[in-house]
Amino acid sequence: ILNVEQSPQSLHVxxxxxxxxxxxxxxxxxxxxxxxxxxxxxxxxxxxxxTLNGDEKKKGRISATLNTKEGYSYxxxxxxxPEDSATYLCARNTGNQFYFGTGTSLxxxx
Amino acid sequence: xxxxTQTPRYLIKTRGQQVTLSCSPISxxxxxxWYQQTPGQGLQFLFEYFSETQRNKGNFPGRFSGxxxxxxxxxxxxxxxxxxxxxxxxxxxxxxxxxxxxxxxGPGTRLLVL
Numbered sequence: 001i002l003n004v005e006q007s008p009q010s011l012h013v014x015x016x017x018x019x020x021x022x023x024x025x026x027x028x029x030x031x032x033x034x035x036x037x038x039x040x041x042x043x044x045x046x047x048x049x050x051t052l053n054g055d056e057k058k059k060g061r062i063s064a065t066l067n068t069k070e071g072y073s074y075x076x077x078x079x080x081x082p083e084d085s086a087t088y089l090c091a092r093n094t095g096n097q098f099y100f101g102t103g104t105s106l107x108x109x110x
Numbered sequence: 111x112x113x114x115t116q117t118p119r120y121l122i123k124t125r126g127q128q129v130t131l132s133c134s135p136i137s138x139x140x141x142x143x144w145y146q147q148t149p150g151q152g153l154q155f156l157f158e159y160f161s162e163t164q165r166n167k168g169n170f171p172g173r174f175s176g177x178x179x180x181x182x183x184x185x186x187x188x189x190x191x192x193x194x195x196x197x198x199x200x201x202x203x204x205x206x207x208x209x210x211x212x213x214x215x216g217p218g219t220r221l222l223v224l
Contacts (some may be wrong), residue, residue, distance in 0.1 A: 004152070031209035031210075032210050034212070034213070042217070043113070043217050044200070045215075046214070049210055049212055051209075089153070093209040096165075097143070097155045097166045097168065098143070098155060100152040100153040100155075102151065102152040103152065
């Protein structure tokens, strides 16, 4: 099974709230996990590339963790701001190609 | 450094026609991948080109084809268009083909088939 699943599908939070979402993937044949942010009318923007079990990456208020043994990754946003509103995509790389989830759509309400 | 560019940005075609989309990767990038996104679906991998060779292909019919030129620019062709081909087509480039490498996406071409 190559499916990447993301939850929740959509999320509305108040400005200042912290939030997190999940990316689940088959743990076999794992090479890397990528997170992207995709704002409306723009191109997907790379956030993190994660390869090792237990990896933690951080970029400003956004961080991510990786568990390759159980096949999941969490993305955390601390103190959400309206500019964080976007769809967050994760993608599993098998060494040959990327398999993307359908994304989590985040709306931050001012 | 200029980003990934795609042309055209919008396109309207009718069933049965064919279409060619173009992607210019970031200068120096040799890998170009193509994806299709339809409503409710994640990005679906079409194919990847590296140094003018198709390296991987997704699960799409033979009507979808592509090529890459010596300057790494890539084109994607869809023949005998069907209504279900209406989608956003994205290309992404990376330096080589490493699985740890970041892919940089273009703005996409939105195709509407009537």
